[in-house]
Amino acid sequence: MEKPAEDFPLYADPIPGPDEHVHCLNCGHRFAPKANFCAHCGQGNKPRRLQVGLLLSDFLEGYMNWEGKLWKTFPLLFYRPWQLTIAFLYGRRKRYIHPARLYLFTSLFYFFTVSLLVPTDVIDTAFQRADALGIQMGGGADDGEAEGVAASSTRQRYFYLRQRAIDPDVSLEAFQESLSETMSWDSSYSPIVSVEGLRRFFANSSTYVGNVLRNLPLMMFVLLPIFGLLLVLMLWRRPFFYADHIIHAFHIHAFAYLFYGLAFIYNYLGWVGSDYAAWFSFFWVSMLGFGSLKKVYRLGFWSTTWRFILLGTLYGSVLLLALGLVFWLTFRYQ
Structure with missing residues (x-):
């Protein structure tokens, strides 16, 4: 049970330095000798009352950690997204952005772009x-x-x-x-x-368009478990858990959101070849999806081909049904 606020007096006696701490200030777990971080919650073994220098140090440490993961994650997301899935499944989970956070980030980017650039008329x-x-x-x-x-x-x-x-x-x-x-x-x-x-x-009609756009992110999030279930059904003989397929689904949707969002912006700006931006992004996402299916599950070319076609057909059908349901529900209850 969380302690009440009065159990944490702000103006208490100064707390000793990091080496003299016995218990974690966050969760109360006992520190190992000369530990720099809590083994239970991960909080650093630092004084309760932070000075300006230490406060800035914590901020920069968190920022640099995020920025470092960002520059390692997005290049792979552009041309070899399956490496992100493989790395996570093999236990390398601190090097790159967490799959769920990556999905959230790219989905926010895509749907914000669509809602911003799609006119209400x-x-x-x-x-x-x-x-x-x-x-x-x-x-x-x-x-x-x-x-x-x-x-x-x-x-x-x-x-x-x-x-x-x-x-x-x-x-x-x-x-x-x-x-x-x-x-x-x-x-x-x-x-x-x-x-x-x-x-x-x-x-x-303009309100209808806005309501549909607001409902799409929730629809796509609900479809994620269905996508994972389709992977389970097509790869049930492979030694993967359902959670492994969900991780793969996070990465597949993440690079799809990223490319489609960028294609949407490119088409909106009207640059050279903008009329083909959507087709190019669809082709590239399909190629990356094919490669990801092949590399993550270690399939042969033809084994990947029929699974990729079947997965695309089934998920595309589910996606169309879900879109129709969103349009109808928005139409009926707007």
Whole structure:
């Protein structure tokens, strides 16, 4: 049980130097003779009241330790990520950034980049592009105001429905009629896509995009154990624990987040070849994923190939289902 605050008086008698400490100031564990660190919690054997020099020394020590791991980890993450997994599984766990922290860092980088660079009017832009390509949403027209809209462009239909959704004088029944006239929407769709949900969507499409982006990190984190389970099923004869597959999953997702995030930034900046940035990142992530599967589990080329294809197909299907579920839940409960 943690001691109450009053058991740690701030203004107590000065504590002796490190060599005279008997118990750890953090956990109370007894120090070994002349120990510099606690064997139980890892805290250094230092005075309770730190002077400025020692305080700066602790900060720089922690910073340099993190920076050193950073420069050792990221070069491997770019072109040989399987070495990070192998090193961790073989017990070299202090040399590189911990897999869970690396996953957290790269996922924050990726999703922050996406949320920052994806415009809130992305749905409006998509309808305008569909209009430019001549894509029609289909649907017959009745008499009245909606008849001209039903025969008009995709963009005009979308903005017409948005105007109807925002207007407080338009009842839910009237909005449903507008849906039927412009999108061939049928009331039988209600169990899956309700009229209320469609009205909220058209009225607050930018909010919908933001809510989806906020839900994606949680979705990907939930999918990690599923990815590990797929690895277990395909490599059940190999001498690996489920936790080993999770470590591998952390590293695979980490370099995927890193490359896709950088590709997103490169495409946004519009530099030379930016139109191919997404394809290049997909190709490179696939190659690294293939190599990682081969090296970590010591598989042959063809054994790796069929497992890689099967893993990509299964996980891709799970990913699409999860995305659909996120879109639907966000649509229904935004």
